[in-house]
Amino acid sequence: MSAIIVDPCHFTRLALSTTLLDMGLEARDILTIKTLSALRDNIGMMMPHAVFINDCCFSRNPAQFRQIIKNYPDTQFVILIDYEQANYREFVPLRRNIVILSKSARSQTLYPLLRQCLPTAPTPDNVEEIDLTPLLLSRSESQVLDMWMAGQPTPVISRQLNIQQKTVSLYKGNIRRKVGCLNNQVIHHVARLAGQLTSGIQVTGR
Known part of the structure; x- marks a missing residue:
């Protein structure tokens, strides 16, 4: 190890x-x-x-x-x-x-x-496992994130994707929850790293 x-x-x-x-x-x-x-x-x-x-x-x-x-x-x-x-x-x-x-x-x-x-390394008995399932976004969440990162405000995203502004806000909330952070700067940084190191944040089929 x-x-x-x-x-x-x-x-x-x-x-x-x-x-x-x-x-x-x-x-x-x-x-x-x-x-x-x-x-x-x-x-x-x-x-x-x-x-x-x-x-x-x-x-x-x-x-x-x-x-x-x-x-x-x-x-x-x-x-x-x-x-x-x-x-x-x-x-x-x-x-x-x-x-x-x-x-x-x-x-x-x-x-x-x-x-x-490091699975063979000992840790305290009271340590619980955490979920390391890779971050997944829906196709709509991914589209919103791309435009959000590009600096587009909610009304513009709403108009270009032909969805209501409250739906855009819902998708942004989902992204914040999945990343585990309310700070936009952190979310954008995570997305940028995903694009640099992989093909980007993984997207589900829907």
């Missing part, structure tokens, strides 16, 4: 590695680095079960990181985002092996997530 932590912040690397040590990982099985290039150089040799990476580490070259994810489908990639001012403390599964996680995540979120990323 091994993990790589990629973050320019010393305190984040220290806190996360300490948590992993507390969960039973050996120090030799935890690699802490600062850059995407260092991840590229080490992931093939280490073949980690999980990679924790700050999204700022691949912001200039998301295509390179997307290729790394594609090359290592059995590794769990946890994307760390920092939205403490928005009081965002949750997580969003994008794919089976890609999860977006707030750096301010609560312990009741963090420990179950780590346990499912």
